[in-house]
Amino acid sequence: MKAKPYSLRIDRNRCKGCELCVSVCPRQVLDLSEEINPLGYHFARVTNPSHCIGCMNCSDMCPDAAIEIQKRLIRHA
Amino acid sequence: MSATRIRPKKKGRILYRRPLSLVDRATHFCPGCGHGTTHKLIAEVLDTLKIREKTIGVAPVGCAVMAYYYLNCDISEAAHGRTPAVATGIKRCLPDRIVFSYQGDGDLAAIGMAETIHAANRGENITVIFVNNSVYGMTGGQMAPTTLNGQKTATSPCGRDSRSMGTPIRICELLNTLDSPWHIERVALNSPAGIRKARKALLVAFKGQMEGKGYSLIEILSPCPVHMRLSPRDAVRFITEGMIPAFPLGVFRKEGKPVA
Known part of the structure; x- marks a missing residue:
């Protein structure tokens, strides 16, 4: 199994589906969902979490501060 | 005011999370609006410098009128365009507080031009954050002083014609002719790199105010996708x-001297 050093969480109730995070991601980690959130927008979701390189482009670009990025502690056996 | 979200500590290092100075509630801004990004950057700077408790903001008339809903610091509301005047009063009464005014282009460059120029000329120790999106956003996308030549708006349906409507006003260049301002910078929210530069510029301005250096103005070129009649992606490209x-x-x- 591939290691996933970065965990990316998107607050789907706050996302307004502006797609700016999708447009700036260099690794195509994000995508717009086909579902609709309570605000009535197609929210962004994480489709390829293992591709994330933690560049923080999406969290900087997000106008609604809905993205949280965390670097995981990985213990090597 | 709703409570600020405070999450328990988790394992691992947090690279980015919602700043504490931003109230935990959804904004009323349209999708892709630069005001949300600017609010977020201000909140991050207040967190970084740990000055949230002693900061007083002055909100304008325009889309950002409800800044008091979203920024978790003291906010006063001013009459249209009179934000620098109100900020001057607050700063002179309470010199130990950090005072910033948050204005759009209709507020700062149109109705509030006189207050803006005179506050800069007096060298008041305040920070002015100028969000320039080249249209009047709140009232329905009318032409602003900063609308580009040829740009179509609700009141210039054939595009702005410089012969009868003038050309866009460049506030930074205009204020740079004065002797008193300490820091003037223009940044753009067009890319992650631009946003990082904007954060740095705000940090310089707030730090300068804490040290009592004087007037600073940060102009932020910001997208208004609805009234630019573009998708958020195309507005950023615009x-x-x-x-x-x-x-x-x-x-x-920089440091009170014009940069050649």
Whole structure:
């Protein structure tokens, strides 16, 4: 199994589906969902979490501060 | 005011999370609006410098009128365009507080031009954050003083004609002719790199105010996708291709001296 050093969480109730995070991601980690959130927008979701390189482009670009990025502690056996 | 979200500590290092100075509630801004990004950057700077408890903001009339809903610091509301005057009063009464005014282009460059110029000329120790999106956003996308030549708006349906409507006003260049301002910089929210530069510029301005250096103005070129009649992605592209050639980015005044 591939290691996933970065965990990316998107607050789907706050996302307004502006797609700016999708447009700036260099690794195509994000995508717009086909579902609709309570605000009535197609929210962004994480489709390829293992591709994330933690560049923080999406969290900087997000106008609604809905993205949280965390670097995981990985213990090597 | 709703409570700020405080999450328990988790394992691992948090690279980015919602700043504490931003109230935990959804904004009323349209999708892709630069006001949300600017609010977020201000909140991050207040967190970084740990000055949230002693900061007083002054909100304008315009889309950002409800800044008091979203920023978790003290906010006063001013009459249309009179934000620098109110900020001056607050700063002179309470010199130990950090005072910033948050204005759009209709507020700062149109009705509030006189207050803006005189506050800068007096060298008041305040920070002015100028969000320039080249249209009047709140009232329905009318032409602003900063609308680009040829740009279509609700009141210039054939595009702005410079012969009868003038050309866009460049506030940074205009204020740079004065002697008193301490820091003047123009940044753009067109890319992650631009946003990082904007954060740095705000940090410089707030730090300068804490040290009592004087007047600082940060102009932020910001997208207004609805009234630019573009998708959020294309609005960001419009900043890069349309607005930056008309409003060149950079530091215009540093440490009180014009940058050649």
